[in-house]
Amino acid sequence: MSSSAGAKGAPIKSTGLHIGEPAPGVKKVDPIIVADNITRSFGGLTAVQVEHLEIPRGAITALIGPNGAGKTTLFNLLTGFDKPDTGEWTFDGQGISGIPAFKVARKGQVRTFQLTKALSLLTVLDNMKLGAKGQSGESLARALFPWIWRKQEAEIEARAIDLLTRFKLDAKKDDYAASLSGGQRKLLEMARALMSQPSLVMLDEPMAGVNPALTQSLLDHILNLKTEGMTVLFVEHDMHMVRHIADWVVVMAEGRVVAEGDPHEVMANPAVIDAYLGSHHDEDLGDLDTGVMTAIKELADDDADQEKN
Amino acid sequence: MIDWILLFSNAAQEIISPTTAAYALAALGLAIHFGFTGLLNFGQAGFMMLGAYGFAIATLTFGWPVWAAILMGVGAAIVFALILGIPTLRLRADYLAIVTIAAAEIIRLLFTTNTFESVTGSADGLQGYKGGFEALNPLLLFFDEKDLLGFGPWVYNPYDWWVRIFGWGLVAIAAFITWRLFKSPWGRVIKGIREDEDAVRALGKNVYFYKMQSLVIGGVFGALAGMVFILPRAVVPSNYQTSLTFFIYAILLLGGAATVFGPIIGSVIFWVLLSFFSGFIARAVEVGWLPFLTNVQAGQLRFILVGVAIMLIVIYRPQGIFGNKKELAFVK
Numbered sequence: 232m233s234s235s236a237g238a239k240g241a242p243i244k245s246t247g248l249h250i251g252e253p254a255p256g257v258k259k260v261d262p263i264i265v266a267d268n269i270t271r272s273f274g275g276l277t278a279v280q281v282e283h284l285e286i287p288r289g290a291i292t293a294l295i296g297p298n299g300a301g302k303t304t305l306f307n308l309l310t311g312f313d314k315p316d317t318g319e320w321t322f323d324g325q326g327i328s329g330i331p332a333f334k335v336a337r338k339g340q341v342r343t344f345q346l347t348k349a350l351s352l353l354t355v356l357d358n359m360k361l362g363a364k365g366q367s368g369e370s371l372a373r374a375l376f377p378w379i380w381r382k383q384e385a386e387i388e389a390r391a392i393d394l395l396t397r398f399k400l401d402a403k404k405d406d407y408a409a410s411l412s413g414g415q416r417k418l419l420e421m422a423r424a425l426m427s428q429p430s431l432v433m434l435d436e437p438m439a440g441v442n443p444a445l446t447q448s449l450l451d452h453i454l455n456l457k458t459e460g461m462t463v464l465f466v467e468h469d470m471h472m473v474r475h476i477a478d479w480v481v482v483m484a485e486g487r488v489v490a491e492g493d494p495h496e497v498m499a500n501p502a503v504i505d506a507y508l509g510s511h512h513d514e515d516l517g518d519l520d521t522g523v524m525t526a527i528k529e530l531a532d533d534d535a536d537q538e539k540n
Numbered sequence: 541m542i543d544w545i546l547l548f549s550n551a552a553q554e555i556i557s558p559t560t561a562a563y564a565l566a567a568l569g570l571a572i573h574f575g576f577t578g579l580l581n582f583g584q585a586g587f588m589m590l591g592a593y594g595f596a597i598a599t600l601t602f603g604w605p606v607w608a609a610i611l612m613g614v615g616a617a618i619v620f621a622l623i624l625g626i627p628t629l630r631l632r633a634d635y636l637a638i639v640t641i642a643a644a645e646i647i648r649l650l651f652t653t654n655t656f657e658s659v660t661g662s663a664d665g666l667q668g669y670k671g672g673f674e675a676l677n678p679l680l681l682f683f684d685e686k687d688l689l690g691f692g693p694w695v696y697n698p699y700d701w702w703v704r705i706f707g708w709g710l711v712a713i714a715a716f717i718t719w720r721l722f723k724s725p726w727g728r729v730i731k732g733i734r735e736d737e738d739a740v741r742a743l744g745k746n747v748y749f750y751k752m753q754s755l756v757i758g759g760v761f762g763a764l765a766g767m768v769f770i771l772p773r774a775v776v777p778s779n780y781q782t783s784l785t786f787f788i789y790a791i792l793l794l795g796g797a798a799t800v801f802g803p804i805i806g807s808v809i810f811w812v813l814l815s816f817f818s819g820f821i822a823r824a825v826e827v828g829w830l831p832f833l834t835n836v837q838a839g840q841l842r843f844i845l846v847g848v849a850i851m852l853i854v855i856y857r858p859q860g861i862f863g864n865k866k867e868l869a870f871v872k
Contacts, residue, residue: 257808332738332742334744336744341742344738344739349739350732350736350739351730351735352734353731353732364744364745369728369745370726371726374720374725375721384725423743424742424743425745510582534559
């Protein structure tokens with residue numbers, strides 16, 4: 232499995248992102264998101280309880296943790312799709328806690344979803360064009376007068392086709408998004424997010440349900456985002472992917488950040504192993520849910536691979 | 541014997557009748573709501589009622605001129621859309637459906653109750669509001685009001701022609717506006733909201749605001765439809781039962797929900813078929829072809845036949861007449 236890294240050469244990792252010892256809530260040299268005291272509970276269950284978290288700018292940060300650790304809830308909170316019980320956070324120095332999702336997106340923080348949201352009955356090209364920000368033709372009054380927005384529309388279309396070509400979807404531009412395969416939809420969703428020229432891209436399980444043949448291309452696209460100066464924060468279960476492309480890893484368990492650090496150190500951290508195994512230590516291994524089991528197996532495989540090399 | 545010529549000519553009259561225009565306009569409004577935005581508005585009858593009563597009450601009670609009376613009807617529909625939309629558009633689509641169907645009934649009952657009889661005319665409704673509209677008739681410059689104009693089955697006096705010109709003129713303008721809107725980036729956002737509003741929200745669009753705009757535009761079309769609807773008849777509250785909304789839905793599905801010409805052609809087909817069936821069954825009962833039916837039963841049978849026709853269309857051509865087959869292959 233690690234052959235993909237070998238073939239292309241290992242991606243260049245960003246280092247020196249933090250100040251002091253890597254520990255939960257460690258200060259970053261140049262954080263893009265700084266969050267404090269975020270809590271969110273559903274009934275009696277506290278899904279997220281994060282005291283302090285900083286996301287480094289210009290790097291790829293992975294958010295990992297067992298099922299139910301609160302990763303997606305934290306994602307939803309940071310992007311305005313859910314409201315926290317308490318907590319403040321800033322994006323690029325601006326306080327954005329509690330503002331609605333569409334305003335968060337306008338500030339340059341764009342997200343994708345775990346269950347891909349391709350707009351099925353719009354063409355691939357229309358999907359892309361929808362991503363562009365500040366379109367004057369999107370105002371009701373101006374929509375009626377095409378000569379006002381025609382020029383901007385042409386520019387957006389050119390940019391969309393350019394991006395589609397990069398994502399190898401240009402041949403599909405006039406098809407309905409519904410006709411794309413699962414992996415192509417993930418690509419489309421990512422390309423559409425890029426139409427808004429974001430500074431932070433948040434990907435919720437970008438690899439879920441993607442055909443292995445497309446995995447490498449998706450990974451390359453994510454690495455490209457960093458090369459182009461964007462910050463990436465992603466939630467993922469695929470440990471190979473995390474090791475391969477993440478510069479920084481944040482581990483969550485039961486709503487809290489239990490560890491932070493560079494991928495190799497973090498995966499050796501006892502707190503992380505506890506997070507995946509600890510809460511189940513008195514149960515039969517057979518009762519563990521499959522997500523956890525795969526994660527453990529993958530970690531073990533990976534370590535075995537490394538010892539061989 | 542059955543007079544087939546009369547049956548066909550009655551049916552042909554429906555092609556340009558003001559009622560057909562009114563239903564087309566209301567269906568166009570519903571196309572914006574349901575077909576393009578995905579809003580389940582089950583209260584289109586309420587919007588039509590507000591247009592009709594707004595126009596009639598402004599004329600009769602306040603003595604306003606025609607243009608102000610039209611603005612009154614449109615304004616009432618906008619306020620109604622805002623009242624319905626503000627609490628429900630943040631919620632799932634089903635809530636709007638429940639609230640609109642209930643609100644339309646509340647309005648109908650308010651207009652029916654005796655409490656406001658001096659203004660609303662209660663169950664008898666209102667009439668005598670057409671003077672101002674009649675006076676605007678440009679055809680009277682050339683013809684006498686008793687002249688009969690037209691050819692074939694379509695021979696009417698100048699007032700009837702003026703109502704038809706006004707009604708279909710409004711349909712044409714509304715269709716043009718709808719077509720323009722849904723060719724624009726605004727329409728793209730609206731269609732995106734129909735597909736998945738969270739995705740559109742994540743791209744920085746104010747989904748709530750767009751849905752509200754859509755609800756208002758479709759509601760205004762409904763109010764204008766209500767005004768066209770009352771020009772050839774009186775305002776009677778019992779015309780605006782929930783079944784009116786469902787006939788308009790039937791028209792919309794017949795023509796194709798996310799199309800501009802679908803609702804218009806759908807309305808024409810609906811009314812031509814309805815007129816033909818009702819005429820045919822009434823004559824057939826008279827000449828004894830259907831001995832098991834009374835005249836009253838025959839009057840109901842036409843709606844059964846229309847219902848069957850609509851079921852067949854929805855089963856065998858679910859995208860409607862103008863809908864895109866390709867879209868349907870991937871219905872969620």
